[in-house]
Amino acid sequence: DAGITQSPRHKVTETGTPVTLRCHQTENHRYMYWYRQDPGHGLRLIHYSYGVKDTDKGEVSDGYSVSRSKTEDFLLTLESATSSQTSVYFCAISESLAGGLTNYEQYFGPGTRLTVT
Amino acid sequence: GQQLNQSPQSMFIQEGEDVSMNCTSSSIFNTWLWYKQEPGEGPVLLIALYKAGELTSNGRLTAQFGITRKDSFLNISASIPSDVGIYFCAGYEGAQKLVFGQGTRLTINP
Numbered sequence: 649d650a651g652i653t654q655s656p657r658h659k660v661t662e663t664g665t666p667v668t669l670r671c672h673q674t675e676n677h678r679y680m681y682w683y684r685q686d687p688g689h690g691l692r693l694i695h696y697s698y699g700v701k702d703t704d705k706g707e708v709s710d711g712y713s714v715s716r717s718k719t720e721d722f723l724l725t726l727e728s729a730t731s732s733q734t735s736v737y738f739c740a741i742s743e744s745l746a747g748g749l750t751n752y753e754q755y756f757g758p759g760t761r762l763t764v765t
Numbered sequence: 766g767q768q769l770n771q772s773p774q775s776m777f778i779q780e781g782e783d784v785s786m787n788c789t790s791s792s793i794f795n796t797w798l799w800y801k802q803e804p805g806e807g808p809v810l811l812i813a814l815y816k817a818g819e820l821t822s823n824g825r826l827t828a829q830f831g832i833t834r835k836d837s838f839l840n841i842s843a844s845i846p847s848d849v850g851i852y853f854c855a856g857y858e859g860a861q862k863l864v865f866g867q868g869t870r871l872t873i874n875p
Contacts (some may be wrong), residue, residue, distance in 0.1 A: 681863075685823070690865040690866060690867070696862075698861065707862070707864075738808070752813060752815070752857065754863055755810060756800075756807030757807050758806060758807050
């Protein structure tokens with residue numbers, strides 16, 4: 649158990665509203681990631697963070713922003729949700745600052761199911 | 766971006782049978798990861814491979830990193846009902862950017 653929680657676990661929102669998803673980790677891991685999972689597309693990287701205030705874009709970053717103001721929290725924001733952003737969102741972590749996990753093994757949270765109506 | 770071709774897309778087998786699935790890419794990968802996902806949960810890491818030709822086991826699971834570095838396979842021996850789920854391969858496209866295959870859905874008839 650890599651100590652990852654995601655909140656909320658389920659959310660229904662209307663088109664055009666802002667939405668923020670939270671990923672929280674308890675084990676001081678350096679890297680955190682946001683993915684979305686859709687039928688026929690598998691898991692695709694949205695954004696990732698390699699430290700506090702250090703982030704980079706992934707494959708499908710349009711329409712999403714992220715923030716990491718402290719090691720344990722990585723936030724994903726949809727500024728104005730669209731129906732195409734209906735998906736299951738997963739957070740993942742890799743590399744513990746205190747050693748242990750390697751830089752290459754990513755461990756996933758339980759997911760957030762987001763529906764945009 | 767890079768795409769991984771994972772096959773087969775689905776498998777229907779009898780309990781006790783062995784299972785084999787593979788993943789191929791058009792580019793060289795330095796790391797291959799295999800995950801299993803069950804309904805309503807996040808993917809769980811099964812095996813990580815770091816060297817071409819590497820063969821690694823985890824219980825009844827065995828995975829190999831292809832010598833060309835463009836493919837990997839996962840075998841499950843003597844399948845049991847709890848092996849049901851979707852299996853994903855993944856490889857790194859550049860630092861920190863993990864690319865996933867489409868998944869192999871495994872169904873087991875008791």
